[in-house]
Amino acid sequence: TPLSPQQLLDCSSGHDICANGAAFAPIYAYIGKQGMTSLANYPYLAQKGRCNRQKERQVIAKIGGLKWITTDGNEERLLKAVQRDGPVAVAIHASDAWSRYSRGVFSGPCGGGINHAVLVVGYGYDGQSDRDFWIVKNSWGEGYGDRGYVYMHRNSGNVCSIASHTVQVY
Structure with missing residues (x-):
């Protein structure tokens, strides 16, 4: 199941996920703490928007390390x-x-x-x-x-x- 890159754009506060190629560390720190929802649940829009907390909470994957x-x-x-x-x-x-x-x-x-x-x-x-x-x-x-x-x-x-x-x- 594809995960939602839009969730990263919209919801990972404190990081500019798209700046300088999205360094791995802040992305994975966010995913490890919050988890990820599916692309179908939180579609990609190609621009930063306001975080949809309801969709963000519908976690289907987390990172172990x-x-x-x-x-x-x-x-x-x-x-x-x-x-x-x-x-x-x-x-x-x-x-x-x-x-x-x-x-x-x-x-x-x-x-x-x-x-x-x-x-x-x-x-x-x-x-x-x-x-x-x-x-x-x-x-x-x-x-x-x-x-x-x-x-x-x-x-x-x-x-x-x-x-x-x-x-x-x-």
Whole structure:
């Protein structure tokens, strides 16, 4: 069940969740304390609004803890973490080109600094372009990319710093 990024935008007081790419620590501190509701219950609107406390209280998930993964920009380490443990949260350089992604394997260009958090949920190979790729779930809803996902070039020099800032949530 997809969780609600809008809840984070609206309800996580004391943090500007969208500033500078949404640092992991304040996001996970809020989720650990409050818990999360579903995307269906609290739909994504792409702008900060007033917190709906009634919806916020309809918790379907909480965080037990975080496990920082030392990848140091090494995509092979990220691959092993995804294979071993499942989805991995990453912080990336998301550029204007990245925000306009609609299909294919994204290779850049990327922004200049870390500015967005996403979830690496898998990996694959595209025979048409002869490229390995990461399957990345974005938080902007199904209207972004390929029904909410972007396929990012893998094994090509750490595109958008995908393997530089990584954490496992449990």
